[in-house]
Amino acid sequence: DVKVTQSSRYLVKRTGEKVFLECVQDMDHENMFWYRQDPGLGLRLIYFSYDVKMKEKGDIPEGYSVSREKKERFSLILESASTNQTSMYLCASRADGVNEQYFGPGTRLTVT
């Protein structure tokens, strides 16, 4: 079974803190994604990566950066957390040539 894990299920941070969210997949997938999910807005793509050290902006990249130094790991970074970044963050991965994405369990981030 494909497994996508995220470093934390729940996280509480203060405004202005630097926040790292980590995602690891164990199926050698080339593509990895970071989404945020908010009530009434659904899932929105923040960044994605199609290869090591490669990244592409999604629909809402402002206030976020990403890092992919190894194929299995994709990190989302909030350089200076703000209260409007309080959300559920979901990571996903997908193999090349395949449509299906596999999701991690999500990290519920609260910024106070």
Add this chain to the structure above:
Amino acid sequence: KNEVEQSPQNLTAQEGEFITINCSYSVGISALHWLQQHPGGGIVSLFMLSSGKKKHGRLIATINIQEKHSSLHITASHPRDSAVYICADGGSQGNLIFGKGTKLSVKP
């Protein structure tokens, strides 16, 4: 720009009822996905279809390419079916374009 619209946003049903959730998209697709998200957050893929109909247990997904419309049906609904159901268009580069989700609550 492709948009994915779902209806209804919220749905409450009694156990045993037949349930339909609808999804419309605006641009031709490579594959239409139905996903399920239980309380707690994890998302699982239910179906991926580009034509016709697929069935898995009590769940049935259909798609009409000409009308750009898909439906997810649940027969003999059960409280454990309570979840958020999300449809998504396969999009370009394999990125998914998501509907806003339908929150289903099945009462015993």
